[in-house]
Amino acid sequence: MNGLAVTRAVFAKDLLLDFRTRDRLGHMAVFALLVVSLLSIVVPASPTERLAWSPALLWVVLLFTSLLGLARSFQSETEGGALALLVQAPVDRGWVFLGKAGANALALIGVELWTGILFTVFLDVDWTHAWREALCAGLLGALGLASLGTLLSAMSVAVRFREFLLPVLLFPLVLPVLVLASSITGAALAERPVPTLWWGVFALYDWVFLSLGYLVFDYVLED
C-alpha cells in the first residue's frame, strides 16, 4: 500500500470536511476579525508605533486563532468513532499524520491571509514591500504550527480538559515559531534585510516537528 496515497486521501477528506461544515474555518475567521477590530481600538494610532507593534500582535492573533482550529482537528474523527479508520490504515501511521498536518497547514495559511488583510484594513499595515518575506514566514509558520498542533491535538483526543491541555502544551513549544515569524515580519515591514540564519532555524524547527510527528504518530493514535 502506498503511503503517499493515504496522505493524499486524508488531506482531501479533511479539506472536504472543512469546506462542507465551515465550522472550523468560520470560527477562526470570526475570531480573528473580532480580535483585530479590538486591537485597532487599543493600539496607538501613530504609524510608527503601529509598525512596531503589528508583527508581534499579528503572530499572537494567529497563534490564538490557530488554536481554535487545531483543537478541533480530530473532532470529526472522535464524533463517529472514525478515528478507527485512521488507526487501521495499512501503512505507517506517519503518513496519516502528514495528511492531517497538511490539511491543517492549508487551513492556517488561509487564516493567515485573512488576518493579513484584517491588519491592513484595521491597523493600516502596508504589505507592499514586505509581502514576499511575510508570505514565506507565513508558510513556515503554518507548517510549524500545524505539525506541532496536529501531534498535540491527537495526543489530547482522549483526554479530559483537552481544550485546556492543548494550549498548555502548545504555547511553550511554539515559542520559536512566534519569535522567528514576528521577527521576520517586523524586519520585512521595516524594510530591513532578514538574516539567512533565521530562515534556516525556522525551516529546521519545522523539519524537526514534522519528522517527530511522522515517527511517533503510530503510538499516539492507539488507545
Add this chain to the structure above:
Amino acid sequence: MSAVELRDLCKHYGPVRALRDVSLSVESGALVWLAGANGAGKSTLLRVLGSLTRPTRGSLSLFGVDPFSSAGASVRGRVGFLGQDASLYAELSVAENLRFCARLRGVAEPELHRIASELELGPVLEQRVRTLSQGYRRRAGLARALLGSPSLLLLDEPWNGLDAESGERLTRLLVRLRDAGAVVLVAAHEASGPLPRFDRRLRLEGGRVVADGAAA
C-alpha cells in the same frame, strides 16, 4: 500457522483489567462467537485484534505477523473491523465515506460498488451519514469493514439496529466469508436474536476465557 494466535494477552486500563491472560488460536475459515455479559472483555479483545489498542502484556500474531510491530502495517490491511460505532464521518455521504476508506486500503472503485450493492445501500449512497437511520448506518459501517475482502473480520454486536431481513442477509454473508476461508469473530450477547450457526463459541467473563468449544 494459525490465522489468529494470542498468548497470555492482558489489557489494563489503569486499575481496570479488561483482559487477563487470554490465550487462543483460531485457524482460517472459522466463524467464532465471542459471548459474555457486558464488561466481560469482548469489545476490548476485538479492539486489540483490530490493532486499535495495544495490549499491556502478552503476544499477538495475525497471520504470523505482530500487528503492533514495525511490519504490522501490512497485516492491518487484511483486517476488517466494525465496532459499536459505525466508524464513519457524519458529515460525509455514504459514498464519500466508502471512497475514502477504499483509498486508505487501496481498494478499487468497482469493489466498493459491489459491496454497497450487496448490502443494498444504493438508496442512501449519496446521503450524509448523520441523516441515516441506525440500521442503514450499521450497514454502511459493515460495508466499510468489508472493503478489501478482509481475511479477518471483527464484528461487535453487528446485528444491533438491523431489521430481521438485513440480519438474515448479514448472517448469510458471514457464512459465505467463512466458507471462503476468512476468520470471522463476532461479539454478541445471547439475547442478540437469531444468531448463525457458529463453529466455535468462546465465553468471556471478567476478562478471561472461561469456556471454549463448539457452539451449541
